[in-house]
Amino acid sequence: MFVINVLKSIIILLLFNIKLYKSDKSSLSDFDGLLLNLGQGYNLTTKSVISHDNLRKILAGVGSGNKDATYYFALLKMYGITVTRNMTIAAEHFQKAAALGHIEAHTAYGVLLLSDRSNPDSEIIATRYFRKAIEMNDLNAPWLLAK
DSSP, rough: HHHHHHHHHHHHHHHHHHHHHSSTTTOOTHHHHHHHTTTGGOOOOOOOOHHHHHHHHHHHHHHOOOOOHHHHHHHHHHHHSSSSOOOHHHHHHHHHHHTTOOOOHHHHHHHHHOOTTTTTHHHHHHHHHHHHHHHHTTTTHHHHHHH
16 A cells, blocks of 8 residues: 555656646746645546535534545635635635644645745745654655655
8 A cells, every 4th residue: 555655646746747847837836736636636626516415514524623524625615616716715724624633634735835925934834734744644745845
């Protein structure tokens, strides 16, 4: 299982770097491409749709403090799936999910922070989240920290 996770991380890294190489770097930050990839483990893209019934279940989970539901809702807000896209609310929910112990949420929140050029402290805060993700064995965090 560990080897499979390492291979997945390497493939994501390679695809991410290829995407950056082919793109117009003046319009794409180093982390914008990765933001689009955060939901792939849940088969989410900007074109995904979920039912209102499932959204109600997710919101109930968020309300009860479920870390997985909170992370998933952050992805929905980030992509604008069935809800209005709102990066601020997405960031708040990634941060909440991380506080609840969701491993991937630490990395996602760090990536979101780095994509926000308006906060001068975002790199310092993101580094803390990446380090925590590394402690929790998230395989995506080490190479992000190295960037």
